[in-house]
Amino acid sequence: MLYGLRKLRKFLMIAAVVATVSACSTRTYVAATGSTPPQYTHVYLTIGEVWFSTDEAAQANDSTWSKFSLSEPVTVDLVTASNGTLAKIVGALRLAPGDYSQIRLIPVDNSVALTDSAKAISASYNNEVDYIDTSTTSHQLPLEILNPANGVSARGSLSVPVGGGALPVAANNSLGNSSATSSNNSGPTILNFAVNFNAATDIALFTYGSREGALLNSHAQAFDLAKAGGISGTLTLTNLSNITNSSGRLNITATAETLSADGSRHIAVLSAPVNASGTFLLYPLPASDSTKNPTTYDVVIHGASIQTIIIKGVKVTRSTSSSSSSASSNMTVGVASVSVGTLIPQTTTSHAVNLSSSTSLPAGAVISLYQTLPGSGEVPYVVEQSATNPFAAAMYLDLPASSGIVQTGNYATDIQSITLTNTTPVEGNGAYTIAASATSFNDGALGTIVPSTSGTALATPAALTVAGDSRSVTVAVTHGSTGSYDKGQLILSQDGTIFAAASLDSVLASATGGNVPLSNVPGGNLLSPSASGIYDLTVRMWNSQDPATTLQQRYFPAAVDVRSGNALGVSITLN
Numbered sequence: 056m057l058y059g060l061r062k063l064r065k066f067l068m069i070a071a072v073v074a075t076v077s078a079c080s081t082r083t084y085v086a087a088t089g090s091t092p093p094q095y096t097h098v099y100l101t102i103g104e105v106w107f108s109t110d111e112a113a114q115a116n117d118s119t120w121s122k123f124s125l126s127e128p129v130t131v132d133l134v135t136a137s138n139g140t141l142a143k144i145v146g147a148l149r150l151a152p153g154d155y156s157q158i159r160l161i162p163v164d165n166s167v168a169l170t171d172s173a174k175a176i177s178a179s180y181n182n183e184v185d186y187i188d189t190s191t192t193s194h195q196l197p198l199e200i201l202n203p204a205n206g207v208s209a210r211g212s213l214s215v216p217v218g219g220g221a222l223p224v225a226a227n228n229s230l231g232n233s234s235a236t237s238s239n240n241s242g243p244t245i246l247n248f249a250v251n252f253n254a255a256t257d258i259a260l261f262t263y264g265s266r267e268g269a270l271l272n273s274h275a276q277a278f279d280l281a282k283a284g285g286i287s288g289t290l291t292l293t294n295l296s297n298i299t300n301s302s303g304r305l306n307i308t309a310t311a312e313t314l315s316a317d318g319s320r321h322i323a324v325l326s327a328p329v330n331a332s333g334t335f336l337l338y339p340l341p342a343s344d345s346t347k348n349p350t351t352y353d354v355v356i357h358g359a360s361i362q363t364i365i366i367k368g369v370k371v372t373r374s375t376s377s378s379s380s381s382a383s384s385n386m387t388v389g390v391a392s393v394s395v396g397t398l399i400p401q402t403t404t405s406h407a408v409n410l411s412s413s414t415s416l417p418a419g420a421v422i423s424l425y426q427t428l429p430g431s432g433e434v435p436y437v438v439e440q441s442a443t444n445p446f447a448a449a450m451y452l453d454l455p456a457s458s459g460i461v462q463t464g465n466y467a468t469d470i471q472s473i474t475l476t477n478t479t480p481v482e483g484n485g486a487y488t489i490a491a492s493a494t495s496f497n498d499g500a501l502g503t504i505v506p507s508t509s510g511t512a513l514a515t516p517a518a519l520t521v522a523g524d525s526r527s528v529t530v531a532v533t534h535g536s537t538g539s540y541d542k543g544q545l546i547l548s549q550d551g552t553i554f555a556a557a558s559l560d561s562v563l564a565s566a567t568g569g570n571v572p573l574s575n576v577p578g579g580n581l582l583s584p585s586a587s588g589i590y591d592l593t594v595r596m597w598n599s600q601d602p603a604t605t606l607q608q609r610y611f612p613a614a615v616d617v618r619s620g621n622a623l624g625v626s627i628t629l630n
Contacts, residue, residue, distance in 0.1 A: 083150040084247045086141035090326035091254040093300035094186045096252050098133040101173050102174035103183035104161035105145050105251035112587050115205035116613060123148050128163045130172040133252055138284060138327045139338035139389035141249050155213040158250055158277045161206040165197045184258060185270040196269040202610045207551035209250045209278030214577055221255040240511035247280040251462040253326055256421045259442040260451035264602035272419050272442055273551035283344030284371040286311060290333040291399045297360045305356035311336040312437060338389030342371045357438045362462050365436060366395050367464035369466040396472055403459030407511040410453045414448040414515050417493045419553030423454055425489040426480040435488055445556050446544055458485035458507045492518040494552050495577035504511045524578030526617035533568040535630035543596035545571050579618035588618035
């Protein structure tokens, strides 16, 4: 009741503001950007609608969304929309002034006919993942979206001011148009928001029968470009060898990191793949508008065949503008507010890491490899990350890791020559602390050390506990397809993020169906809008004799509610 009253008051206040400023005009533009591991050649997302909410806990069926349908769906490629390059999704939206905390992208499902935008870039599916494995074999997979009609949520702090104060945009900026002007002029204000994906943590690869699959396990973030800065740098590549992936991309990534809320470790805020020229741009990064009190990040430059570089204390303030390479490209390039200059990495060997069969983690878990610098007060840095297979205790692809030492340096001023010092991390050269994390779970304990090895090191990260109330869900499944489908998976998700999964094999084999239990589900609190406790269900089922052509998906939005306790009476029917 209290939460509902707060939402009503906020809605009425926004309505009143809009009524009094009807003469003011703002135009809101939304773009996508991301970071993808080097084995990926394309990661396509096709978007049909964009929604906005002032409520970070708003569910898809809430009536308070500001919804905008695109006149034509837009397909973006997260491989090219990286390093500060923003791919336009939609522009010139008339969004009411206010403070928004959630953008929801509504994708076009792969069950729908291929859109013109996907055809134009030679995609085979509206949402697609293409990658090349270590044997140089190409893989083209449909990217499955969990309950696509409910969309993928990206949360952040997004402001639409009354009559000005937004990021100035040049007239030739492709996210704007020739009539757009900056907030200092009398024309409409231009507001740019960006939704960022990281394919290392957001794409879960797996197998079903003899087939490969890919699920979007979203951890998307929304950024207000008026509150963003960037960090740029250049790597001299002449000392390096074996740094090019079979995809043709470099096996090197730059990541901006900050301390976790509890101060126990560093967390990755934003990553960018290093370009073939050796350059990178970490943009958009949340940044202060004060040069006296800038936002500070540590930058970790990492890859399987280089010695990891850690630059400490990079001070970032907000960029004053964004620029465009082409008015017709539907792409913009962000501007860095600081540079770490030119760095000279050193080459090294690599080894692989995966999980042991005794690992027990939530279906949507992410694995992180950490290294700790020696010295008082030092806490581990994230060096490599990967999504897990949501249906098995493993990462689908081995996670390659550097076997070398760590190079460290301190940032002092913009455009400088940073001296790098060789350092042996606390874990040892080529060794890592491994830990897991998952949305609405407490971060896994730091303790298990993964040693450097000539083969694949198998590790068992600590189990995760729910951050709050842990619930149980029992789903009663009935069906009328005995023999048609003999394999299947049940997935519990929220806002495009995976929380739990279970096999449906025994249920599909039974003529009467059966119950499917799901445990360790994060609960919700009616007075805490940040934990909704409402989940969607997705069913994947196929015939083991022909998984390629028999795969079927069924969506059950908002089917599970654990805000007040365990959900023991959930029923679904598979036709």
